Amino acid sequence: MTLSRRDFLKIGGASCLVAGAGALAGCSPAGEQKATEPVSAGADTGEGLAGYAPVNFTEETEILIIGTGYAGLGAAMAPALAGKKIVMVDKQVQPGGDSATSCCFMFANGTELQKAAGNTTTIEDAWEAAKERQLKGHEGVEWYEEWAKGKYFAMTKFVDSAINDFGAKYQAPCTAEELPRLSATVILPEGGIGTGGPNLIVPISAKLKELGVETKLSLRATNLIKNTEGAVIGCRFQDENSGKITDIKADAVVLATGGFADNGEMVAQYLPAWANIGQMVHGCVGEGHKMAVAAGAKLDGMDTSFTYCNLMGDIPNCTTWGYWTPVLLVLPNGKRFIEEAQSHDAAQAALDNGYTQWWSIFDQRAFDARAIGTSVEGNIKTHEDVYVKADTVEELAAGMDVPVDNLVATFDRYAELVAGGEDTDFGKKAWLDTLQPPYHALKLNVCRYKTSGGLVVGPNNLVLDTQDQEIPGLYACGALTTESRASVSTCMATGYFVGESLAAL
Template sequence: MKRRSFFKIVGFSAAACVTPAVLSACTSQTVVEEETGSDAAAQASYEIADQPEVSFDSTTDVLVVGTGVTGLSCALPLLQAGYQVTLCEKQEKLGGDSYESAGIMYVAGSKIQKQAGITTKVSKLWDQRKAQLEEANYSNIDFSRKLFEASGEWADTLADDCNAVFADPQTYSEEGTNEYILLPKNGIGDMDSVLAPLRDTLTSLGAVFQTGYRCCALIGNEKGEICGARFVSADQGDMKDIRAAYVVMATGGFASSQALIEAYAPDWVRVGCYTVASDGQGQLLCEGVGGQLSGMDNAIILTSDVPPVAAWGYFGPTLDISPLGVRLGREDSMTASARACVVGADGFWWTIFTNALSEGSQSRSVAQTVSSYKTRTYGPFDDLEALASGCNIPLDQLEEVFDDYDSMVDNKKDSLGRTSQWTRLEAPYYAFKQMPVRCLTHGGVTTDDTGQVLSATGQAVAGLYCAGSAAAKGGQGLASNGAFGLLVGRALVEKLDERKSQAETSE
């Protein structure tokens, strides 16, 4: 009698089929493929949590869930090796949160940086980057170093293989500053120059993209291996089951999940969020099939609700001041002032800048931002008295802050930790009003160094991989997440080559 296999829903998440915010409704089921010799049984309907039985709409070698920089980078080596890749994105456009980011990429040792005359050793640049990661309470520092050291190769791969375009570091790297920062072609906020060529290259290599479909469940077989996933359309009018030899979760962090923030970082639950897409769904689905979550306690990164403005301090003189005229944090950081603003319950803060910024290397970003946020931009002000009046800051307090700032610039020493942009602010002054938001998280699904998902006992969850901000070892930024995706893609090429070799031998 012909035997028939039934693939069953594994780690079903009810939240994925409704709205990202209703995570308290999440349930997990562990069900595997069953085989039976009974024709009657073969016709039976197996449903879990009111889910229809599995019926594959398509088959691929690797299914990548998420199309941010991690997912797109993961697909590249697989397609170049001739394997089939399907990438699914819950939003209607590709790129995920990466596309909307400020575009600051922490990269060392790339060709374009070397051509710009940056000869500082990667190991020395790592020491600077390591200090930043430790300040933000990142764990897995050893793996973070591995990704940082691979970031140059990732940038070279995108430039050489995909014609991605980066800005010339000579335009913004001087006096030893910003030597491990790479920007897109047109500077801050221009991730289209990086992601569009990558997307187009994947398309030319045969990638299949599905947008507007949210992953709501993983699918397992009788061996306990993950062998596909179920997706539901945004309006829940359509459902797709996709079969794959391997599934890669590249779904991003959990910054917009109120339930996960309350569980892992309750101090930040009342802070707004920049994105609605980082809902932790990948973490929950991996946990539902036995994957271990780690490193998520208080692993929240805050920034401005207008991220490009938070990045200005890397490239020109700025001053971050509270409504009462108190300097908040080091301006050459995208996170320090936002965190200080929340801790101090200030509600918002001012970023003071001058023509030195608006006429500098990031003039495009300044012009676009000011044009888009006219009601948030104040000035020009010809002197401190006008600035204080325009921003409703006590004049005596503002004058004291500026005196301290000038002294800091002269001595090139800052009690708050600033290490660059030692230039005085000269009138006319401008002020931009910013609010703190959650933007990124670190911690997530526990994996080995190839991205394979691990259980609490350290056992591999067969067929399931995770990379980027969804993984406990990821989340250090765009370039590191891209390098992580590239690493996982290459590891899966080896796995698929091995499977192909075994299949040919058995024949």
């Protein structure tokens, strides 16, 4: 969009930058300079911080979505179908953000996919069963139940629309035999665990483009832009390659920028126990948190007291395989240390035992399981340096460089538990079965993974300020919101729910 100089002055003169991911200065909603608030960036006057240009909108759109992971894509779907003008921006070189590396382990109820497979549970039935848990901690908040229900239903709508309107591809749901613990609610991309990129991100992105959504890449969001009434009316971006500054004006700005696990300063502040632990996914640097706080937003649930904040192994797909196949997890001392049919607890359990690594041991059944077979093959090829295959436990121990006697004792003890029909050591129920040679093993390192605290949204999906008032023009979804819990499903759901709000504007 080409704007005249008069337009630049008209728009820029009534707006200002707020301090954000680039630690830039801006202005308070009333333009009053205070020691505890950002100062004027000069707007069209050219005054303010030396080296920072005044607001200079060169593009305008109805909806500006910052982040192209599952939350951002979800936020674009309904408004794109409604014909809204949308610009999506990402600092990465291709769409998908951190979602591209996700296991894409999704939970949903009442989708057309599940109904076609014979699952009779409706979304209404599922909501009634989950309502008490979903509303816990928000008793007395008048609007919350309706909001929580809308978010819960949004995941079902996301899946149905992704398939019917955007060409996404899913597997038929797992049977109880394939997935003993969770079969009724879990759905996966067509290729199984870890294949969300080609089966979800690519087709949804392509259809959005066909619908007229413009995607800009390699642009890092640095500052939200507000008008003098305090409404967010745009965002400033910096080109990752050239350093060029671009200001984009929008009726609605959606933050879908993910967590902060790759921001050492924020990790040290909120998760100090993680400060010296390596990072698995690069790019989740908390810029959305910083920009929103500078615009007056409040943060909640930023530390490990928020139970969905967790560590992971650096081969994240591998941590989920125990849901679908017999697996043994052992420490570098060769000893078993946790129940295997889970995906989020092994890293912390390894640390609690004094280690920063562990091994996942499996057999041919992992390769044969349709939900994980592609993931198993792919991760072995990309992690050959930490992969071991052996015909005997002794050979396996040698290849893993763990004490042979300990690993043999672990296998013997596990065989006893299987024969007795009960895991009295760790309480494993699903896939309590012995492994058969040849044995396969992958070594995992403890890494920072999910941060799940951040922004709080109100009844209309607008970000709340420190006084629990909605900030006009500013929406948020995905892993930088507390209610997403950094789950891929709720990132999709909160994104789609925001999109429903935007489509109705």
